[in-house]
Amino acid sequence: MKAFPDTVKAKAEIPDTLMPHLRYPQDMFKVQRDLLAEYHMTDAGGFFNGTDIWQVPADPTTNTNEVQPPYYLTVRMPDAKAASFSLTTSFTPSGRDNLAAFMSVSADPGPDYGKIRIAKMETDSRALGAKQVQAKFNSDPLVANQLTLLKTGTDSDIEYGNLLTLPVGGGLLNVEPVYLIGRSAKVPVLKKVLATYGNENAVVAVEDNLEKALAKVLGGAVTGAPVTPTAPGTTTPTTPTTPGTPTTPTTPTPGIPVTPELQKAIADVLKAQNDADNAAKAGDWVALGQAQKAQSEAARALAAAQQKAGLAPSATPSAATPSGTPSAAPSSAPAGTPAPAPTGTPTASP
Numbered sequence: 001m002k003a004f005p006d007t008v009k010a011k012a013e014i015p016d017t018l019m020p021h022l023r024y025p026q027d028m029f030k031v032q033r034d035l036l037a038e039y040h041m042t043d044a045g046g047f048f049n050g051t052d053i054w055q056v057p058a059d060p061t062t063n064t065n066e067v068q069p070p071y072y073l074t075v076r077m078p079d080a081k082a083a084s085f086s087l088t089t090s091f092t093p094s095g096r097d098n099l100a101a102f103m104s105v106s107a108d109p110g111p112d113y114g115k116i117r118i119a120k121m122e123t124d125s126r127a128l129g130a131k132q133v134q135a136k137f138n139s140d141p142l143v144a145n146q147l148t149l150l151k152t153g154t155d156s157d158i159e160y161g162n163l164l165t166l167p168v169g170g171g172l173l174n175v176e177p178v179y180l181i182g183r184s185a186k187v188p189v190l191k192k193v194l195a196t197y198g199n200e201n202a203v204v205a206v207e208d209n210l211e212k213a214l215a216k217v218l219g220g221a222v223t224g225a226p227v228t229p230t231a232p233g234t235t236t237p238t239t240p241t242t243p244g245t246p247t248t249p250t251t252p253t254p255g256i257p258v259t260p261e262l263q264k265a266i267a268d269v270l271k272a273q274n275d276a277d278n279a280a281k282a283g284d285w286v287a288l289g290q291a292q293k294a295q296s297e298a299a300r301a302l303a304a305a306q307q308k309a310g311l312a313p314s315a316t317p318s319a320a321t322p323s324g325t326p327s328a329a330p331s332s333a334p335a336g337t338p339a340p341a342p343t344g345t346p347t348a349s350p
Helices: 026-039 042-048 130-139 141-151 208-217 260-282 285-309
Strands: 071-075 084-093 103-104 116-120 156-160 164-168 173-182 188-197 204-207
Touching: 026 084, 026 103, 026 204, 071 285, 084 130, 084 164, 084 204, 130 141, 130 173, 130 188, 141 156, 141 173, 141 188, 141 204, 173 208, 188 208, 204 208, 208 260, 260 285
Parallel strands: none
Antiparallel strands: 071 084, 084 103, 103 116, 156 173, 164 173, 173 188, 188 204
């Protein structure tokens, strides 16, 4: 600040009209997740030997071998009272493909802005990492058949959207849109939505839209037991943490009932997202702001419906608030969100 006086302003000077458009900066988040890959360890011997190093998984939807970028999603972490607009990422153990942890930071302006939370998986949880989820999708006979039919008799190519992982009802939900892109028009058209909930034994959905995909993996019989993350202690981007006592993974009863209230909440979330997408495409920022407000209310209603249906176990983790200057940017188009992220509460902690 001394080198460039008056360049960085105090947070108190941010106008009220700009405050709702703040979001957490991706560049700072990338630095923090790289540091956490090693500095989440608290045992000196384990740190020296590198026995529990994490890594950001490669993006399985591309052939560039680049790591997955962080994604803006609307999620509810265990100690949060409601879903919030957050920047998220996942980790896998170094040299392995299973999921090690899920990390989010609140990007909504307010008291929780910049608060980092981490859901750490148990060693034997069999939680799927990004590469394993993509392999599960690609090896499913129904998925292969549907994608083959899409390409048959057309001059279009299949394009995978962002593979999103998020906590829902004590387990982990993975969602990926599939687009068809004409070789001449180069305009992606959403054709299918892939989804799975749980571990390697869970059912795979390939449907025409997100609502049908969620109904299949959340409303039908879930053959694989959802993974319940463990509860480590407080975590910061640069300071080692003290893990707490791991919890025992829970095995839900087969089949998750979808109550009328839960169905309505899911429909409201989808409608709010569609309204936001349409407003963004039309450049109608007033309608976009209204749609985002409706999306937040719908997400809170969904979280309440999940809690009422017994899909949201309670947890009371703490969280660390890193320092850093927020960046101002429109929060209307979260990166890589084909539809709003359903909310949930895995047992986790920052």
